[in-house]
Amino acid sequence: MNVVVCVKRVPMTQEVDLEIDASKKDVSKDMLAYVLNEWDNYAVEEAIQIVEKFGGAVTAVTVGSEDDEEVLRRCLAMGAEKAIRVDPGDLSLDGFVISKILAEVIKGLEYDLVLTGVQADDDNYGIVGSMLAEHLGIARAAVVNHVDIEGDEANIKVELEGGVDEVLKIRFPALLSIQTGINEPRYVSIMGIRKAAKKELQVLPVTDLGLSEDDLSARTVVEEVFLPPETEGAEIIEGDAATVAEEILRIMKEKGVSV
Amino acid sequence: MGTIFVIAEHRQGELRDITFEMLFKANTLCKDLSHKLTAVVLGGDEALADEIKKWADTILLFEHERLKNFDGDLYKEVISGLIEEYEPFITLMGHTSWGMDFAPALAIKTGYPLATDCVDIQVEDGRPSVIRQIYSGKIFTKVSFRESKSYLITVRPGSFTPEEIGEQEGEIIKKELPSDLPEPSKEFIGFEEAGAGELDITQADLLVSIGRGVGEAENIEVVRELADLMGGVLSCSRPIVDKNWLPKYHQVGTSGKSVKPKVYLAFGISGAFQHVAGISGAGTVIAVNKDPKAPIFRVADYGVVDDLFNVVDALKEKLK
Ligand SMILES: Cc1cc2nc3c(=O)[nH]c(=O)nc-3n(C[C@H](O)[C@H](O)[C@H](O)COP(=O)(O)OP(=O)(O)OC[C@H]3O[C@@H](n4cnc5c(N)ncnc54)[C@H](O)[C@@H]3O)c2cc1C
Numbered sequence: 420m421n422v423v424v425c426v427k428r429v430p431m432t433q434e435v436d437l438e439i440d441a442s443k444k445d446v447s448k449d450m451l452a453y454v455l456n457e458w459d460n461y462a463v464e465e466a467i468q469i470v471e472k473f474g475g476a477v478t479a480v481t482v483g484s485e486d487d488e489e490v491l492r493r494c495l496a497m498g499a500e501k502a503i504r505v506d507p508g509d510l511s512l513d514g515f516v517i518s519k520i521l522a523e524v525i526k527g528l529e530y531d532l533v534l535t536g537v538q539a540d541d542d543n544y545g546i547v548g549s550m551l552a553e554h555l556g557i558a559r560a561a562v563v564n565h566v567d568i569e570g571d572e573a574n575i576k577v578e579l580e581g582g583v584d585e586v587l588k589i590r591f592p593a594l595l596s597i598q599t600g601i602n603e604p605r606y607v608s609i610m611g612i613r614k615a616a617k618k619e620l621q622v623l624p625v626t627d628l629g630l631s632e633d634d635l636s637a638r639t640v641v642e643e644v645f646l647p648p649e650t651e652g653a654e655i656i657e658g659d660a661a662t663v664a665e666e667i668l669r670i671m672k673e674k675g676v677s678v
Numbered sequence: 679m680g681t682i683f684v685i686a687e688h689r690q691g692e693l694r695d696i697t698f699e700m701l702f703k704a705n706t707l708c709k710d711l712s713h714k715l716t717a718v719v720l721g722g723d724e725a726l727a728d729e730i731k732k733w734a735d736t737i738l739l740f741e742h743e744r745l746k747n748f749d750g751d752l753y754k755e756v757i758s759g760l761i762e763e764y765e766p767f768i769t770l771m772g773h774t775s776w777g778m779d780f781a782p783a784l785a786i787k788t789g790y791p792l793a794t795d796c797v798d799i800q801v802e803d804g805r806p807s808v809i810r811q812i813y814s815g816k817i818f819t820k821v822s823f824r825e826s827k828s829y830l831i832t833v834r835p836g837s838f839t840p841e842e843i844g845e846q847e848g849e850i851i852k853k854e855l856p857s858d859l860p861e862p863s864k865e866f867i868g869f870e871e872a873g874a875g876e877l878d879i880t881q882a883d884l885l886v887s888i889g890r891g892v893g894e895a896e897n898i899e900v901v902r903e904l905a906d907l908m909g910g911v912l913s914c915s916r917p918i919v920d921k922n923w924l925p926k927y928h929q930v931g932t933s934g935k936s937v938k939p940k941v942y943l944a945f946g947i948s949g950a951f952q953h954v955a956g957i958s959g960a961g962t963v964i965a966v967n968k969d970p971k972a973p974i975f976r977v978a979d980y981g982v983v984d985d986l987f988n989v990v991d992a993l994k995e996k997l998k
């Protein structure tokens with residue numbers, strides 16, 4: 420069972436006062452710390468658990484710059500056998516272009532399953548997995564929170580809105596976009612990452628893939644980014660913790676919750 | 679005169695809210711652009727189509743055994759055929775689990791550009807653009823499309839509030855599925871209730887809710903004590919359940935429970951749309967978060983910018 424898993428490195432933006440950069444098309448990222456996208460972390464763990472059980476190998480793929488190799492090394496430390504980074508140069512990337520590039524790379528690999536995360540934590544499109552499946556011409560399922568493999572098919576659960584799962588059987592080859600909580604991603608130590616440095620990390624310039632200009636031209640364009648419009652929002656309760664606590668209890672009482 | 683498509687989403691015989699939200703937005707767009715609104719109902723029956731009559735000029739209804747359950751491959755095939763036939767200016771679909779499955783595949787099959795998870799849609803000089811939220815809702819962005827004959831958009835649930843519109847009587851047109859349908863690539867087994875449990879957070883008057891800001895599993899007890907002291911019920915955001923720190927039946931949000939307490943106390947929850955969609959029925963929301971820019975403050979009634987543990991400790995102190 421060979422599994423390809425597609426990953427992305429994303430900035431951590433919680434608790435950060437984000438600023439719009441000079442181009443007005445993104446936030447300034449100089450001060451941000453980066454991680455493996457949360458959804459992808461679960462996808463990598465799922466891929467590794469599958470090959471631990473059924474044999475085969477995991478290949479991790481990303482489209483990104485040299486800095487993004489950090490997340491590939493993490494995948495290698497988690498147990499992937501090989502990693503591939505496609506260097507897009509200064510192409511402007513959207514979900515379409517990324518899926519096109521990934522498809523071209525994955526076509527040349529042997530695989531039964533392709534896993535992606537449901538979405539990336541930065542731009543939240545949730546678009547690459549399903550586009551990639553269509554380029555590859557394989558079966559797909561989105562928002563998968565359970566995978567149970569039997570031979571060349573799997574029983575899976577697709578998470579729907581309202582706390583309902585849809586139980587399906589899917590035949591391989593297939594692409595699944597993986598939802599958080601499907602497993603418990605393993606801990607990766609600095610030592611583990613160092614050890615994995617010996618594993619193969621292949622770098623491919625996008626120009627080597629033979630994709631046409633049209634294949635590499637984005638379908639959507641970010642015109643501008645901006646701070647959320649000032650709405651009324653919450654009334655901020657000021658003061659020291661004791662004052663705040665008193666005020667919260669007063670509001671609760673006013674709203675009919677007596678404590 | 680052009681047309682705007684809305685792909686209806688329904689499950690087990692019921693239209694989902696997102697369908698009406700899209701119909702409402704499409705209606706305003708159609709008025710501005712003098713376009714016709716065409717709703718597409720794959721599966722379901724005439725009774726279901728009747729429910730959207732007043733929103734649409736035309737309803738294309740496909741009744742077929744194979745459409746009894748959602749099938750993303752069939753959606754892709756049938757809708758791409760309809761787009762060729764009717765050449766809609768825009769096709770709206772839900773940014774839901776099912777929409778995430780078929781919409782991007784449809785974009786590849788038709789070759790038309792797609793923007794997903796949009797919270798607003800504008801049309802200027804005959805070209806649509808969309809508003810989206812990025813970085814967990816801390817930043818907004820305006821996205822345009824490469825010029826095209828037809829545009830595809832998925833809409834974030836809860837972005838539009840359907841209001842009464844003038845009565846109209848849409849015409850229901852029954853359509854046949856094409857004969858050369860692809861073999862199904864998936865087999866539907868059934869639906870399963872996720873996260874049933876002994877506790878029902880939807881019945882609580884007071885929910886004391888924790889998010890990833892709680893930091894460590896051990897810290898949950900600190901907040902649980904507060905919930906007990908207040909006579910409230912403990913609930914949480916998704917990452918707490920993903921980490922197995924609390925059972926699924928504590929989870930609030932689109933993939934958890936929709937709750938309606940008199941007071942919802944949110945500690946260390948950023949306010950992702952999938953979370954806040956679950957608290958729209960709450961009477962009063964009080965959010966405590968270290969980050970003054972956390973999106974939860976845009977939906978809360980009251981906010982406290984502080985470390986949640988300072989506030990939790992102070993509340994306990996007052997209650998003892
Ligand atoms: C298909 C799908 C379905 C989903 N369904 C749901 C759902 O049903 N429910 C749900 O909740 N999510 C759901 N999500 C996930 C959602 O997108 C967010 O990832 C999630 O809600 C984030 O949870 P959080 O706010 O607890 O964590 P984070 O976004 O990490 O936020 C943590 C917050 O805590 C604050 N903080 C940190 N430390 C402290 C401290 N000491 N004191 C005070 N504040 C602190 C930070 O400033 C931050 O704002 C879903 C996602 C997808 C893709």
